[in-house]
Amino acid sequence: MKKKFLYTPLIALLVGLSSCDKGFDQLNINPTAATSLNPVFTFNNAIINTSFPGSTLIFEEGIVQQIFTPNSGINSGGNFNIDNRGPTGNNGGLWRQYYQNNIRYLIDVLTQTKSDANRTNLYNMVRIWKAYSFMVLTDTYGDIPYTEAGLGYLSQNTTPKYDTQESIYNDLIKELTEASAALDASKTIETGDVMYAGNITKWKRFGYSTLLRVGMRLSKVNPTLAQSTVQKAVAGGLMQSNADNAVVKNDANYKNGVGNTLTSTEAANFYLTKNFVDYLKSTSDPRLTSIAVRYVGAKSGPEQTAARASKDPAVQIGMPMGYDNGTIPARVTADGLASFYDYSQLDRTRMGKFDAPCYLVTYAQTQLLLAEAAQRGWTTGNAADYYNAGVTAHMIQLGDYDATSLVPTAAITAYLQQNPYVAAKGLELINTQYWVASLLNGPEAFANFRRSGYPALTPNPYPGKEIKGSFINRLSYPDSEASVNLAKLTEAINRQGPDNLDTRVWWDKQ
Incomplete structure (x- = not known):
């Protein structure tokens, strides 16, 4: 009689486990997830x-x-x-x-x-x-x-x-x-x-x-x-x-x-070049008004405020090339500016926006x-x-x-x-x-x-160039590539x- 009572619940348990197996393969599938992407x-x-x-x-x-x-x-x-x-x-x-x-x-x-x-x-x-x-x-x-x-x-x-x-x-x-x-x-x-x-x-x-x-x-x-x-x-x-x-x-x-870079960590670091600004000014190109802004008198990045912003083409001054942080201050003085933050930039509120x-x-x-x-x-x-x-x-x-x-x-x-x-x-x-x-x-x-x-x-x-010619020809x-595809790169x-x-x-x- 004892064996009879022992086997009965065991059989019931096995039957229950068998029924639970049904649909088990679908248990971890999200019914609302996409199965394919257009x-x-x-x-x-x-x-x-x-x-x-x-x-x-x-x-x-x-x-x-x-x-x-x-x-x-x-x-x-x-x-x-x-x-x-x-x-x-x-x-x-x-x-x-x-x-x-x-x-x-x-x-x-x-x-x-x-x-x-x-x-x-x-x-x-x-x-x-x-x-x-x-x-x-x-x-x-x-x-x-x-x-x-x-x-x-x-x-x-x-x-x-x-x-x-x-x-x-x-x-x-x-x-x-x-x-x-x-x-x-x-x-x-x-x-x-x-x-x-x-x-x-x-x-x-x-x-x-x-x-x-x-x-x-x-x-x-x-x-x-x-x-x-x-x-x-x-x-x-x-x-x-x-x-x-x-x-x-x-x-x-x-x-x-580009816009995201110009409006975040590099906001005060990039400037329109003298060559580009001077070309537009030399032909009285109305696009200069659309493109440039100068924060007149700015001595630092935080001083590049809306109150200093001028889009007047007559006041735009492009940054000359050939200078680095160590040599640009002398040129700034020669140009009569407050600092290199005083040169013209691409307007970050228009063409230079993050979006x-x-x-x-x-x-x-x-x-x-x-x-x-x-x-x-x-x-x-x-x-x-x-x-x-x-x-x-x-x-x-x-x-x-x-x-x-x-x-x-x-x-x-x-x-x-x-x-x-x-x-x-x-x-x-x-x-x-x-x-x-x-x-x-x-x-x-x-x-x-x-x-x-x-x-x-x-x-x-710039005197420290690595190139032999006048301009960079490719990147x-x-x-x-040398780490993962050296033979084909070579x-x-x-x-x-x-x-x-x-x-x-x-x-x-x-």
């Missing part, structure tokens, strides 16, 4: 992360002599013509952001949509964005991982080969041409994309305008291919107004990297490139008309930063009358305007300066040239 959202993440990092202030903006700091340490780079390496070196800022937060997302979306007949527009939009992103990377560094890039998670390829810049450019032409042509308004419209909300016409114009940029980049190394590429782009259809601009609209959650838009490819730039193409005889149209349209578009574009930055129509008309296009100086005028129109797009200003040779800048006279690879260096600031990229021929 790839357009991943694409949006890539788009947002295309906004340039603050490191472009350290190198690109300083190299092209628009924005500059006299401070050393982590801010050393283009201001002193020296490299800035290390685990978090600013030479690798663009590399880290694009490969980690842009390229890998784009490759993921391409993989998901390549065979999906319902997402062909998304697939081709991503191809266009990928081409733009890789153009920025290869223009900055030269040979880079391209065909095998972004495959670490998908195929466990963590040591991608470096492709030659020439082969990359050939593929950029193919990708932009094919993807732009393949976009089809009769197929699924990707209204969730944050750039153009799936507008096929605007995506096509962005693709072909980027192709125009690719073509013009080849003007020195392969004029024949440059011309034919320009003609493909023009035939495809380019941007028609500022409404077509490719611009990342930043906000409090997705901050402008300022980041312009990638614009109608203004496109019109100026068309002006050069017409000047070279590579396309039809009047170079002067394209030139005037490009300058006008940029002056209007400034109003998107802040209503007070919009250049009035009358001021635009007066400026163009006082500074007319002259064919004999066409290439210089066009590309100097391109320099102004590319303010805050450091990678593009740097690339076009190397390609065109304009504006005609005086080399930075060095980040140190992390192949690239042996092929391209020393990994320093003097080595030229493929298209930058003397």
